[in-house]
Amino acid sequence: MSERLSCIDAGSEYCPCHLAETNDCLICSQLQGKSFCDCNWSGVCIYQNFYWCGNKKNDVRTVVEGKIIERKRVHEEIVVFKLAVTKTLARQLKQPGSYVFLRDPEKPYFFNVPMSIMDANENTGEIHIAAQIIGPKTKSLLECKDKILIKGPYWNGVLGIKNLKITKGENVLIAARGIALAPSVLAIKYLLKNDNKITFIMDPGKLGMVFVHDYIKDLKLKTIELNFKEEKGVKDFSNILKNGNYSLVYSAGSDRFHKRVEKAIDEMEENIKFVITNNSHMCCGEGVCGSCSHKTKGGNTVKMCKCQLDAKELLEGRKVNG
Ligand SMILES: Cc1cc2nc3c(=O)[nH]c(=O)nc-3n(C[C@H](O)[C@H](O)[C@H](O)COP(=O)(O)OP(=O)(O)OC[C@H]3O[C@@H](n4cnc5c(N)ncnc54)[C@H](O)[C@@H]3O)c2cc1C
Numbered sequence: 001m002s003e004r005l006s007c008i009d010a011g012s013e014y015c016p017c018h019l020a021e022t023n024d025c026l027i028c029s030q031l032q033g034k035s036f037c038d039c040n041w042s043g044v045c046i047y048q049n050f051y052w053c054g055n056k057k058n059d060v061r062t063v064v065e066g067k068i069i070e071r072k073r074v075h076e077e078i079v080v081f082k083l084a085v086t087k088t089l090a091r092q093l094k095q096p097g098s099y100v101f102l103r104d105p106e107k108p109y110f111f112n113v114p115m116s117i118m119d120a121n122e123n124t125g126e127i128h129i130a131a132q133i134i135g136p137k138t139k140s141l142l143e144c145k146d147k148i149l150i151k152g153p154y155w156n157g158v159l160g161i162k163n164l165k166i167t168k169g170e171n172v173l174i175a176a177r178g179i180a181l182a183p184s185v186l187a188i189k190y191l192l193k194n195d196n197k198i199t200f201i202m203d204p205g206k207l208g209m210v211f212v213h214d215y216i217k218d219l220k221l222k223t224i225e226l227n228f229k230e231e232k233g234v235k236d237f238s239n240i241l242k243n244g245n246y247s248l249v250y251s252a253g254s255d256r257f258h259k260r261v262e263k264a265i266d267e268m269e270e271n272i273k274f275v276i277t278n279n280s281h282m283c284c285g286e287g288v289c290g291s292c293s294h295k296t297k298g299g300n301t302v303k304m305c306k307c308q309l310d311a312k313e314l315l316e317g318r319k320v321n322g
């Protein structure tokens with residue numbers, strides 16, 4: 001792999017992973033089967049860790065049983081789950097971009113469904129998730145009695161996370177549509193901690209509902225509702241962007257939605273950092289099953305459950321129409 005890629009799990013307790021054992025590490029040239037060291041990773045040496053682990057991967061994520069504290073049908077299609085987890089897991093899931101796989105204990109492993117963390121409280125050991133009920137995996141979540149299986153923590157739900165983390169004391173524009181309003185809550189909380197001023201554009205989407213009010217009502221931010229599917233909404237968004245001196249835009253929605261936001265940014269001809277939610281299909285979350293595979297501009301096939309690609313590069317590669 002000649003491209004410089006970055007891995008969300010590098011340096012975490014889950015690194016080195018299965019990919020190190022098969023010589024497919026995203027970062028380490030030695031763990032790609034080469035005989036020389038040529039990485040851009042500035043943390044603890046992945047190869048050395050692998051060697052110390054006896055040429056084996058580090059810990060793997062386990063499946064835990066979470067108690068369903070509350071299950072609230074906030075909309076015909078949306079259920080908000082409040083789940084009890086360990087305080088450690090709740091803390092690990094506070095990062096923007098955090099997600100878990102959920103499953104009904106009565107169902108086989110292939111019912112695992114990726115779900116973003118909308119909120120996490122490490123003091124009470126609670127996580128909140130908003131699930132839109134669409135097909136077999138999400139419908140099966142409704143069958144859960146008082147327990148649900150949780151596999152995590154996973155972190156690659158946001159692409160461009162580094163940009164988000166380095167933004168301090170700036171103006172930030174967050175635009176989210178439909179169910180993707182959910183992962184915006186953690187991003188907002190993180191950005192507020194770093195003294196950023198936030199404008200939150202909320203598009204109710206096809207659901208016709210903004211279900212995050214309870215989570216943002218006490219936060220210091222400006223909220224605006226608009227519809228990106230209407231020409232007026234897109235124009236209003238462009239005007240807000242032009243007049244706000246924003247240094248970072250976070251887009252949460254489908255790839256088509258990201259494209260609309262990106263177009264407005266491109267028209268500005270200014271260097272605005274762009275961060276998007278990761279809409280790849282995810283099944284294992286471990287870089288193995290291949291459901292999230294994406295071909296980079298350098299011609300490499302990478303697994304988007306692990307790889308942090310530049311938002312613009314990903315959207316270009318997906319050839320989504322605006
Ligand atoms: C990192 C991440 C975070 C997510 N967070 C949330 C969330 O907070 N709330 C929420 O309601 N949904 C979320 N999703 C989407 C959710 O996982 C899918 O809606 C769900 O997998 C659909 O499965 P299904 O069997 O119910 O429906 P299906 O009928 O199988 O699919 C319905 C739609 O979901 C897509 N989809 C199917 N399987 C997957 C999969 N394994 N990964 C991603 N997309 C899939 C399909 O392409 C289709 O567009 C997230 C997805 C990812 C990757």
Ligand code: FES
Pocket residue numbers: 281282283284285286287288289290291292293303304305306
């Ligand atoms: S979800 Fe299995 S390889 Fe990414």
